[in-house]
Amino acid sequence: MNRLTHGGLLRRHRDFRLLWCGETTGKFGASVTSVAMPLAAVTTLDADTFTVGLLSACAWLPWLIVGLPVGVWADRFRRRPIMLAAAAASFLLFACVPVVTWLGGLSTGFLLVVTLLTGTAAVFFQTAYSAYLPSLLEPADQAEGNAKLQGSASAAQIVGRGSGGLIAQLAGAVNAMFANAATFLVSLLCLVAIRHREPRVSGSVRRHTSMASDVTAGLRLVAGDRWLRTLALFGAVSNLGLMGYQSILVVFLVRDVGLNSGTVGVLIAVAGAGGVVGAFLARRVAGRVGTARATLLFELVLAVPALLIPLTTDGAGALLYVTGGFCVSAGVVAGNVIKAGFQQSYCPPRLLGRLTAGTAFLNYGTLPVGALLGGALGSAFGLREAMWITTAGVPLAGLILLFSPLRRTRDLPTVALHDERTGPRRPTARPQPSQPGRTSPDS
Numbered sequence: 001m002n003r004l005t006h007g008g009l010l011r012r013h014r015d016f017r018l019l020w021c022g023e024t025t026g027k028f029g030a031s032v033t034s035v036a037m038p039l040a041a042v043t044t045l046d047a048d049t050f051t052v053g054l055l056s057a058c059a060w061l062p063w064l065i066v067g068l069p070v071g072v073w074a075d076r077f078r079r080r081p082i083m084l085a086a087a088a089a090s091f092l093l094f095a096c097v098p099v100v101t102w103l104g105g106l107s108t109g110f111l112l113v114v115t116l117l118t119g120t121a122a123v124f125f126q127t128a129y130s131a132y133l134p135s136l137l138e139p140a141d142q143a144e145g146n147a148k149l150q151g152s153a154s155a156a157q158i159v160g161r162g163s164g165g166l167i168a169q170l171a172g173a174v175n176a177m178f179a180n181a182a183t184f185l186v187s188l189l190c191l192v193a194i195r196h197r198e199p200r201v202s203g204s205v206r207r208h209t210s211m212a213s214d215v216t217a218g219l220r221l222v223a224g225d226r227w228l229r230t231l232a233l234f235g236a237v238s239n240l241g242l243m244g245y246q247s248i249l250v251v252f253l254v255r256d257v258g259l260n261s262g263t264v265g266v267l268i269a270v271a272g273a274g275g276v277v278g279a280f281l282a283r284r285v286a287g288r289v290g291t292a293r294a295t296l297l298f299e300l301v302l303a304v305p306a307l308l309i310p311l312t313t314d315g316a317g318a319l320l321y322v323t324g325g326f327c328v329s330a331g332v333v334a335g336n337v338i339k340a341g342f343q344q345s346y347c348p349p350r351l352l353g354r355l356t357a358g359t360a361f362l363n364y365g366t367l368p369v370g371a372l373l374g375g376a377l378g379s380a381f382g383l384r385e386a387m388w389i390t391t392a393g394v395p396l397a398g399l400i401l402l403f404s405p406l407r408r409t410r411d412l413p414t415v416a417l418h419d420e421r422t423g424p425r426r427p428t429a430r431p432q433p434s435q436p437g438r439t440s441p442d443s
Contacts, residue, residue, distance in 0.1 A: 015136055015196045016145060020152060022190030023129070026087070027153040029183025031160025031272075032167065033094065035265050036176035037111065038250045039168045043261070044101075045108050049251050049383065053375020056247035058112050060367035062120040067361040068219070070127045079132035080191065086125035087188040093118050095181035101174045127360065134344050136196055144283075146340040155276050159269065168261045222358040227346070227412060230404040231339060234299070234397060235363035241393025242332070243370030245309065248378045248386060253321070256383040258314050267318055271325025278302075278334035290410030291338050298338070300398030302331030307395070310387040328394060338412075345414040 041047035041055055074082060093114055100106055137145045167176040222228045253264045278298065286294040308324035311317070347355045370390070377386035401407075 015194045018190045018194050022187035024152040024156045025183045026187040028156035028160040029180035032164040033180045035164030036168050036173045040173035049378040050375040053247045053371045056371035057368035058115040059119040062123045063364035074128045074131045079128035082128040086121040087184050089121045091184035094177050097177040098174050166262050219358050232359045232362040234400040236366045238397035239366045240370040243367045244374040244390030247371035247374040252383045271322050274326035274329030275333035278330035282334040282337035291412045292406040292409045298331040298334040302327045303395040303398050306391040309391050342412045
């Protein structure tokens with residue numbers, strides 16, 4: 001890979017620029033759908049709270065069903081073709097929703113099936129994408145690449161969520177699916193244009209072990225390492241609370257607070273702006289205080305304002321949701337930036353697919369449970385009461401990090417993960433920059 005010694009990563013790396021463009025566009029479309037899909041269920045099909053929660057659960061259920069074997073495939077085969085196939089499938093699936101609606105065939109069951117299939121495509125894409133990025137960028141560029149991708153994804157989500165509510169109000173929630181279909185087409189074209197080609201994986205490597213043993217190895221990889229185990233356990237518990245309230249958030253804001261679709265989209269977008277701030281701050285704060293301490297700050301301290309969300313009311317009271325959502329978004333994205341850089345430097349590249357799938361299985365596996373929990377609590381106790389229970393779980397999950405090895409160290413280790421070919425390697429501290437905080441600004 002040709003790497004200049006100056007200039008921003010987006011300016012000097014054509015293939016990363018294409019990957020960034022496709023991923024950012026895809027996040028925009030996915031954010032439109034995250035608002036439009038539950039709005040379509042609520043306003044077009046008059047779905048109840050539990051059904052909306054079930055819809056959110058179907059988007060994440062595939063991580064439990066196929067997440068682990070997909071991680072093995074991502075290690076056994078080249079990652080870019082997997083991403084191309086997943087993007088093409090998502091484009092066709094989202095485009096068929098408004099078409100079926102025009103033909104009079106829209107139903108709750110149809111939306112659940114589309115959500116389940118697009119969620120499956122997302123498992124393939126995200127697993128391959130996470131393992132593909134380190135092969136595209138040199139190690140010195142990976143921190144900047146992760147921050148740029150996380151920051152632009154958060155910005156796209158802000159615009160997408162706001163646009164989702166406005167499009168749903170102006171053109172109908174179902175027609176908003178066309179926006180997501182178009183973004184996957186853009187993502188597909190960007191991936192096709194990337195010139196970098198991964199080396200072909202030899203047949204002997206693919207036949208070396210069975211699928212079952214590789215799946216077991218992926219879980220053992222996470223369970224056997226105290227750093228990976230801590231982060232995976234925290235992610236799993238945290239996602240229960242996050243998805244618990246997010247799965248019923250639109251219903252809560254529309255039916256309990258009394259806001260219209262356009263206002264809901266705008267408020268969710270403004271709250272999501274915290275993600276951009278979190279991506280901007282992640283490397284800077286980590287450089288000054290250390291990656292482990294920064295993780296505690298972002299994932300524990302910024303999670304506490306989540307308790308403001310259930311206090312939301314119409315009018316000025318909507319600022320309570322914006323404040324709480326902004327802080328949570330900032331903490332989640334900043335934590336993801338630090339975690340991504342840690343995993344990519346800590347794990348041997350040939351095991352990265354299995355590591356991604358193993359952690360995703362644990363992290364994302366609780367998302368459908370959280371979505372069903374939110375819907376069930378909303379149906380049983382009321383929306384506001386369910387919001388109190390689920391948002392309380394977000395800061396409580398941070399206690400896992402507080403009582404873990406992260407509390408006693410400044411930085412997460414690097415280049416220390418066990419590799420079955422070479423044996424365990426001695427953990428080393430992440431090197432400190434000579435001038436903490438002096439990093440190139442995100443573009």
